[in-house]
């Protein structure tokens with residue numbers, strides 16, 4: 001067996017509710033001898049208890065509610081083997097209500113079997129599922145016409161369904177591999193050819209499965225390494241991420257987008273694995289760089305000669321799963337690889353009913369429908385056209401707390417300067433300022449003994465945040481002599497700033513979080529008393545660092561530059577992070 | 587692909603096993619073979635699990651990993667060391683029911699010590715003292731699981747304020763697990779709303795939550811039992827001796843002593859276990875009594891917060 005034959009091939013089974021998907025899976029298991037011992041007897045008992053005839057679907061429909069209503073609610077996955085190779089069969093629910101579960105199941109598949117019951121013919125979800133398969137980028141689709149026993153195994157019925165559905169798929173640019181007539185319940189054309197369909201000369205289900213082609217890794221494409229995290233567990237500073245396309249090797253010069261900083265790969269780090277100087281698509285790697293440039297989660301490392309577009313505006317195809325419709329002009333959070341950025345739905349160009357393919361103009365997209373639209377992101381992102389590099393050409397949209405939409409990039413558009421916010425007839429809210437600024441407001445409170453480096457760090461941090469477009473400001477003792485510290489930071493927070501506190505203070509600043517939508521970050525500079533004493537030539541006894549801190553930096557052990565690196569790595573994602581939730585609350 | 591660093595002491599058979607594997611050398615349970623079989627199909631699983639562990643670590647500052655001492659969570663621990671380059675920067679929680687097979691505890695303490703783990707042991711002392719246990723005690727089998735495991739876990743989580751817990755469950759274990767997500771939200775009281783799970787596509791996980799939500803993260807979800815053993819073989823991961831045959835039986839799934847029995851087996855090396863699994867038709871959890879109580883026993887346990 002070759003490598004590709006050892007890896008389970010992932011197939012999803014989709015189609016309209018009740019057309020026999022779960023039954024097919026049960027039957028397939030039985031006919032290929034893959035059922036665990038006792039499973040058939042167990043299902044028999046379950047059916048008897050409910051007073052229904054034997055149901056193969058009970059193998060997959062593991063939930064009580066599923067068996068009681070005889071309906072698949074959630075997607076599930078199960079393993080089996082043919083003589084050729086192992087498979088993961090993904091059973092997807094066919095009911096419209098559970099479409100997001102169908103999408104969850106289908107998104108990870110390499111190929112699909114789409115079922116249509118012969119007695120009912122092409123139905124709403126038969127079409128909708130077909131369309132979604134094409135949007136999910138699944139190119140290998142075989143159509144199964146089930147329940148042939150209910151139409152006397154009629155070739156005419158089969159042919160009619162084939163021509164109707166072929167035409168539908170043609171409209172969305174999907175070429176099915178073949179059409180197979182079966183009876184899942186009776187086992188016709190599952191593992192062996194059935195005498196009931198003498199007119200049929202094509203494959204059985206098992207043969208159709210074995211003919212699907214495994215999807216090759218994306219090694220030959222341009223390098224795309226979205227940075228997932230930066231680690232400093234020991235003396236190494238490791239950039240971790242999964243190579244989503246292409247390959248890299250030690251010595252390569254990388255460009256980190258969207259900032260376009262350049263760094264050279266010094267080493268590829270692995271643990272308990274043979275060391276190798278190169279890595280390929282699919283690998284979760286760690287690299288170190290020869291120079292200590294600033295890199296954070298969400299940056300995408302690429303080779304200089306093969307850079308993707310970096311833009312804040314692009315055209316996309318989006319399918320919507322959210323209960324609240326997608327609306328023109330609203331803000332959502334976009335997640336593309338490890339990039340996370342707020343975005344606004346610009347123009348909805350057309351809304352498509354995923355079942356009838358009816359198209360119309362509109363300003364919102366309902367659950368289960370699809371739209372072609374323009375997305376405008378707050379910061380530029382690195383992306384690819386989906387048909388070029390799918391892993392960097394697809395994204396999800398988060399509405400409030402929920403992943404509510406998925407989409408693919410059709411066309412990047414030129415970078416544009418941002419529209420001014422529409423004037424509103426109300427007092428400007430703190431959240432609006434945060435939205436405008438692109439970061440939350442609040443307080444970074446530095447704690448440390450005299451000599452721990454508080455003033456030095458405060459000033460340098462101010463500069464670094466300023467350079468990144470963040471409205472920061474240092475608050476020193478002199479600034480709070482006239483008023484109380486809470487009043488001062490409240491005013492700054494309300495104005496949308498991040499106040500860096502270089503003052504001795506232990507006041508409770510919880511109100512910043514509860515009433516002003518800001519955040520408080522307690523930072524401890526932990527140089528111990530003896531070091532501080534020798535730096536300041538004074539005794540600094542009696543000082544206690546606060547117990548609960550956002551981050552503690554040993555400023556006696558590491559230089560200022562590194563302290564800043566640590567602070568920025570921790571702070572930036574937090575400061576930029578939570579404001580989609582902020583926007584959702586507006 | 588053979589593996590590098592291996593902690594040899596822990597791979598050594600412990601007491602009971604010494605007499606059994608008499609003559610087998612250190613590490614002989616793994617691969618007394620000329621060449622390692624082709625295990626390259628495990629690469630994708632490994633990379634995916636590492637990706638998930640890193641996402642979890644990035645998104646949650648107060649994260650814990652559940653370590654049941656069994657084969658799956660031992661693989662999970664190994665993957666964490668891969669993800670974090672030899673370190674385990676996440677506390678490991680063991681929910682001790684007090685009925686665990688003694689070898690498991692000995693193994694736990696040795697590994698924790700040798701790998702420098704931040705081990706957090708949880709126990710539902712109240713239930714143990716009140717005697718609401720099974721079979722000695724007043725509880726039914728299922729109640730005992732609920733009290734000692736689910737409530738035990740809930741207590742550790744509350745005591746330590748963990749926002750999210752990483753678990754080594756797999757889809758192929760049983761039907762309701764087959765429907766799990768990689769990142770699965772639970773209510774504050776631990777309930778699993780399996781009727782309305784978040785969509786999960788293209789490795790974009792649900793990481794934004796209403797306050798009070800608690801998260802389960804499942805990096806091994808897509809592995810099969812066979813994959814676990816193949817990976818143990820490839821990486822030579824230390825594993826408790828209970829999984830290996832002793833006088834014709836071995837444990838296939840480890841739980842509490844009163845509710846777990848062995849399967850008939852003469853497999854005393856990892857390759858022999860792999861061979862055995864390739865040829866079996868018996869379900870893995872068939873030796874776990876709590877699953878067999880009633881048709882929906884396990885589903886109810888899980889909906890209420892069991893792992």
Ligand SMILES: Nc1nc2c(ncn2[C@@H]2O[C@H](COP(=O)(O)OP(=O)(O)O)[C@@H](O)[C@H]2O)c(=O)[nH]1
Pocket residue numbers: 015016017018019020021022023024055056057070071072094146147148149150182183184185186
């Ligand atoms: N007559 C007949 N009934 C079938 C066949 N396949 C499935 N069914 C029945 O159709 C119903 C729905 O099947 P199920 O597998 O749950 O459909 P799903 O919703 O697509 O998963 C069940 O009652 C099955 O027994 C078939 O080939 N012939």
Ligand SMILES: [Mg+2]
Pocket residue numbers: 021022023057071072091092093094
């Ligand atoms: Mg079904």
